[in-house]
Amino acid sequence: MNSFERMAPDQIARLTLAITATAEVLGQTITSEAAEMMADDLADYPAEAVAGSLKACRRELTGKLTLAAILQRVQAADGRPGKDEAWAIAMTTNDEFETVVLTDEIQLALAAAKPVLDAGDKIGARMAFISAYERFVGQAREDAKPVNWHVSVGFDANRRIQAVTKAMELKRIPREHGQKYLADLSIGPVTDDGRAIAGLLTGTVTQPAPALRKKLELVKHSMLEMRKASAERKTEMRIEAANELADRRALLIKQAQELEDRRAAQ
Incomplete structure (x- = not known):
């Protein structure tokens, strides 16, 4: 199910002209029917993203303009991190004190890789994560779904504020949402x-x-x-910390399953 608002008829008409003009810049002639079909296929994406993609095509392509080339650039600009950055973000969830801002696809892929990660095979877990992540991202892009960043709150209050502020600076969460998070996490005057x-x-x-x-x-x-504290108590404290981390992972997996269920119901 597409989560973007489809372009209006006048926008599609302008897009058709832009496709034709871009093809001409690249030394290619396409029929009006072909341009209209391409515009119709691209109408499910944000107009600004498509316009930016066409501009990139004019600068980068040396061959023919294709729908695949336009879509590739539209999707690459959707705000979803690459596989390596996604894995790095996923690994920060191992620290229960860290507040993590992650996408639905990162959360789903992390849940898929968790059994391998729990077995102690970090290399295998990374491979499983990347495979699942690319699959989830590919499906989301095929469905023209916008990226959805959300906050997984850790125990350290200062890190929460830093994580949310950075996410706002990177435009990963809307400013109004970020400001609400910061208001909720703010610390009152020191008495x-x-x-x-x-x-x-x-x-x-x-x-x-x-x-x-x-x-x-x-x-x-x-x-x-x-x-x-005795060595025995220190061991107990480490176990308690490990249990807290396991509880957090369990919550992430539960949320990932809920996301997967919603995707299946759409």
């Missing part, structure tokens, strides 16, 4: 009590309110206990 809590970590002395002093003593005691 005296907040500075006192920070002092536990930085060593800067700031007197907290009396009501908070007892809580800080408990926190300090807890931190000391953590430092004295």
Whole structure:
């Protein structure tokens, strides 16, 4: 199912003329019927993307203008990352503290490669991921679906803001969506009590309110206990962290399955 709005009749007419003119620039003559058929096939894509593709064809092609050449350039400009960048993005989901901005196709391909990755075969997992990713991207482009970036939130609040800001700069998520994320993730003004809590970590002395002093003593005691944790407890903590990462992966797989179910229902 196409998610773009189809071009209006007057846009298709102008596109037909642009195709004819582009062919002439490349030293080719095509019939009006052929140009109209090509324009009709391209009408399911954004007009700006098609216009940019025709411009690229005029600069790059040395042979005949073909529908395949135009489509190749339209699809390459859809904002989906290449296979190597997609794999790098997918691998950042291994860090449960990292906030990741990824596409539907990356999430689906990661779910497909997960069994191989869990078996410890990273090279095989990369091959499985790329194969699945190219298949999902190819299908999405064939269906003329726009790229959909979404945020998988990690535990580190600072990394969340950095990831969303970078995604906005790269125009991977709409500015209004990014601003909403940032508003949700924003941190309020630091109070005296907040500075006192920070002092536990930085060593800067700031007197907290009396009501908070007892809580800080408990926190300090807890931190000391953590430092004295036995090797057995440290192992338990590592297991807990691994379980949290597994839970996050399970959520990504569940979301990927929901995406796949929606694709199948369309």
